[in-house]
Amino acid sequence: MRAGRLFPPVLLLTLVLLGRGGHCTAIPARAQADGVIVLSVPRVVSLENGSSTNVTISLRAPLNETLVVTLNITHSSKHGTIVELPDEVQLPAGHTKAGFQVKADDVGQVTVYLYTSNSNLTGPRIQFQVIHSIIVKYADQVIGWIYFLAWSISFYPQLYENWRRKSVVGLSFDFIALNLTGFIAYSVFNVGLFWIPLIKEEFLLSYPNGVNPVAINDVFFSLHAVALTLLTIIQCCIYEAYMNFRRKSTEGWSIGNVLLDFVGGSFSLLQMFLQSYNNDQWKLIFGDPTKFGLGVFSIIFDIVFMVQHYCLYRRQGYEPCE
Template identity: 50%
Template sequence: MCGPGLTKRWLPAWLLLLWRLTYVSGDKSRVYLFAPDAVTLEEYSKANITITSSSPVNQSTVIQLNVTYSSRCNYSSVITVPEQVLLPVETTSVTFNVTAHDVGQVTTYLLSNHTDFNNLSLRIRFMVVHSNVLSEINQVIGWIYFLAWSVSFYPQAWENWKRKSVVGLNFDFLALNLTGFIAYSVFNIGLFWVPYVKEEFLKRNPNGINPVNANDVFFSLHAVLLCLIYINQAAIYERGGQKVSRMALFLLLIGWTFAVVSIFLAVAKWIMWLDYLYYFSYIKLAVTLVKYVPQVYMNYRRQSTEGWSIGNVLLDFTGGILSILQMILQSHNNDEWQLIFGDPTKFGLGLFSVVFDILFMTQHYCLYRRPPEYEAVSEQQQD
């Protein structure tokens, strides 16, 4: 795994290469600046930051670093940055030094006196943390819980295939789960890939960082795919006469009606498209609140967890615990405890999943340790 310092050092070069490939046949008079979007420093440390131009400038250019946000009243108590740097004539880069003092965040926008520079909204967000080691640990934890949550879908699919039956797997859970992950995918795709929505996010949160990463998009789309596999298995395997309940259909109708009405409000510009996407994240959170209840009740009614994979539960529990742990460590490392509530969907996923997973483990290992055998006995008696 590459450290954050190495990534930030090579970022301007990669962006410059991308620009050359994209605009090689475009207007040669347009000039672009590139700089790291975010720089993380350990308190009391120093770092060199490079600003790169897409082509050599034809005049000496002054680049001002305008501080627009600081987590503390005086940004200089967090970090020392120069007020301006000089990009000499016929050069393509300039490097300046920053010194971190105390934990906090500072956002600077780059302003230039060069009229040919086009991206005037370029910014650098400096984040000073207690420990870079803790930041690396957070990244490792993030990948572990991402893998745990992703892999957690497979034990149930394997269980269904091995038994050639979905008896014991609640259909209300399947329907609600599919809706939840479709909603979560819409939210992630919109914030990650749609430029107009990302622009709305930056306008509303000029000093914030997009909460959606590439692995979030992959996770949600992967989850939709596995949910569709579950439903396909339910269509071809033994189901025991089970079907989606009226209550679940009613809840789904409410959710999708809310989504359809909201899209008309967004088209009519009564709400922003960003708000529309956040509504989808709330649908996902609401689904997470209720989707496990039918499965818990089915296990109670059958006095068994047969057909409901405990492997799925254990991996989901691992992912939820690590997700919450990462939020706590990140909040401590940044002295920003509001980070825990900054992404309500992610926090809700972790918290509620853990609560229900504990309940499922209690049912499986304590309450209903022996699967019922009355069906097999009944068949033997009939013989």
């Protein structure tokens, strides 16, 4: 039976997630073709293992006949049951709402596509993400902002040190230039994957059931890092620069920058490990290679700088001129 005979050409279904342990990220309503019911659903539903969430399907206006919405699982990260879902949901004639319950049985990810009884077209998808603990999720978010603050503040001691001495002696311009190159690339990656719909669609084509690894703190940090690194380069253009190894001294190099950078790198990696543990997806560690690489390499070089400052060059090889 054709949809156009019994239903208006435009019908909007909105899924509103209510209940304990659940979280949804809504997306705007999609455009619809004539005679086709278009579903507007959350992209992601997060559940703590063992919790349940009530899902409500609603219509703008009641229908003359029962509407059947079928839930079709297209991907499951495990062979066992991750979430308990009904095969279909019926919205009775004359009603505008129908509800069903989703229960989390195991940690993992499930992708579900929605169909209606009036169309053979594939509906939008919902990705159910069952995590170990909501506390770990919040800890992951807090740690993400700690690394953001530590890494972001780490730029200011060097800027202050340069301004105080009116010199960038001991600061390598090559180091700053390479930093700028890396942060620009990191910013392009983060902004594209977090804000640009076309790039997000490309990510979903490559990883149809993947979890976007970029968080808002990643975007803010990378943009802030580009701005502060540019400011440091301006200082280098004003002041004359020499490198540490030529003077056998760390005089002029802010150890506060190194220590905070070490803290930021450590918490950045810790956040990625917590995300991977909480979702049982260890591939998330390498899902954002720029963030992972930045954290690892920053920690390595921070250790080198700390060894130079506290061990190798503790005593100055020259007497500073007043």
